[in-house]
Amino acid sequence: MSEVKVLLVGVEGEAERSVTETTTVGEVFAEIFGQDRSAIAARVNGELRDLSHALADGDQVEPVRNDSEDGRAIIRHSTAHVLAQAVQDLFPDAKLGIGPPVENGFYYDFDVAEPFTPDDLSKLEKKMQQIIKERQRFSRRVVSDSQARDELAGEPYKLELIGLKSADAAEGAGVEVGAGELTVYDNLRRDDSLAWKDLCRGPHVPATGYLGNFKLMRVAAAYWRGSENNPQLQRIYGTAWESKDKLKEYLQHLEEAAKRDHRKLGQELDLFSFPEEIGSGLAVFHPKGGVLRKVMEDYSRQRHVEDGYEFVYSPHITKAKLFEVSGHLDWYSDGMYPPMHLDAELDAEGNVRKPGQDYYLKPMNCPMHNLIFAARGRSYRELPLRLFEFGTVYRLEKSGVVHGMTRARGFTQDDAHIYCTRDQMKDELRDLLTFVLGLLADYGLTDFYLELSDKNPDKFVGDDDTWEEATRTLAEVAEESGLDLVPDPGGAAFYGPKISVQTKDAIGRTWQMSTIQLDFNLPERFGLEYTAPDGSRQRPVMIHRALFGSIERFVAVLTEHYAGVFPPWLAPVQVVGIPVTDGHVEYLQDVAKKLGARGVRVEVDASDDRMQKKIRNAQKAKVPYMLIAGDEDIAGGNVSFRYRDGSQKNGVPIADAVDEIVAAVEQRVQV
């Protein structure tokens, strides 16, 4: 046996080691780490490998720990295999789809005659624990295409994957088949008998005994390979971690997250509701939510004035012709409410005497703004022309996707359209991005990333060169911002590419907020023109942009971001006055008057509850400031603060208390 030299990376002690030729990664690790089994796989020359991988001369080897992102993905993917084995044990007719790791867990898709029930899930969990107890080995084996087809003859979906054999052929399918050779993982019992096998790239943990800290979460249907035209498979989601503690921590995190769900808080804090009588996805704002929304809008208006926007208003319905010109009826009709057919007249025989015409609720504001631009001749001197509107739009979202305030059917965009020359375009976009990020920061949001959506090859208007130029310009500006930029292939609107700001809700779902879209196409369709210095007619470039995205969605994101604990400037009620007894109400009403005079939203709780109960109520309403007054305070002309964290500050002169509160509101700080 000849010796080979390998380079160990990411471990303490000697970096280079000599080992005999057939030595595996696992054997080397066992020598170094002894009883420590936290290295569950390795990166060999940058590629993830099983511990059973045999080393070659010059290999660079780095342990993959079970608490690293790679390590967790391997644990999750291996757990998915155990799930699949359990499913085929209990449901022998189940056909396998794919089973990749995902954030916090994994899933596996199955074709079964009957959907799984919650009861099935607990049975499967038990079966999985049995498999884990058996300490089956994950054993890798390279196979030829024909061999794989042979072995997986009973698995139609796997056969389809063998045909693709490309990592990007299907979302998630990269874990089954890679760009290189095909491999099968056999699950071997301790007597080396075959328990189960699956087509898989790996790597895996060495044996099922490395697993066990998992929980099956839910079952859902999912289209095979993500296409609506394919059959639906039953998908089982699970979570899996390297330790019992981590699993517990994650489950607790989910419970906490559920508490800050805007739908729950919206109810508890009396912000808004979705009356069944109105219809799905159509919200009403209650007074407290109304305050929040009004404050948001007021501040937004102020910022738009400062940034050179002009304010316009447009109707909610329009004749079909407008959306024919814009292309919406060709490209977006699925998202539009059906038309209202008006003004048709029939004669006595029922023949059409007057055909009438269709009116549509608007799903977007841009065509309206284009008409404002086109209302008279425009000079280059007016550009950039920035038209702003809180425009309410209606979109017929599919019934299954409506989701509280984050995905409604009627919502209001802080929408503006900027008309400028090609020369002005880039500066305008750069300024816009600065404006967006600044405004989001003012609302306390900093945790987001940018996404660049380019042309959907099946759904676009305009020519390739124009799209190419628009996309490149957006990419340049986005890159200059220094934020993470994630590509979103094919995600653009039909009229132009976009940059969007993505943020996550309490449960980790990603939502688009701000969007900046560059559009060379609608100006063309609407025949928009301005007169250039040389007297020629030129076509403006159009930029669509919304900073909140939709006010409703932004309210939801803010509510979840703050878990309902809004900073004073956004809090629906900023101060509650709490008298120690009824006799102190009048004194507090005077204090309230002073606060009200400075624009503070204040209430005095004059109900017949006891003081302690009033404190409890204000605390549950997450009111930033409680001002308490009793005989002691009145004697000194003072009030006593109780803050949301339960701390207090007693005997504060009224004027000082007012100043403290007003300062916090004006500076938009969190308290």
Added chain:
RNA sequence: GCCGACGUGGCGCAAUCGGUAGCGCACCUGUCUUGUAAACAGGUGGUUAGGGGUUCGAGUCCCCUCGUCGGCUCCA
């Protein structure tokens, strides 16, 4: 739209095999006048989402519609 689960006073929940719809909070009325997260007592409020069916009898079983939740697909 698709798959699954679910829908009981304003809110959160209970109701055994199909057999009188209950509880807590909120709300209303009284008594109490109290110093930092729930005073006490009494009271009002439900055609069990809506419609149809099975049954002597339906919150409970079946069908349709509406709505909600979790995913998938699709989007601010």
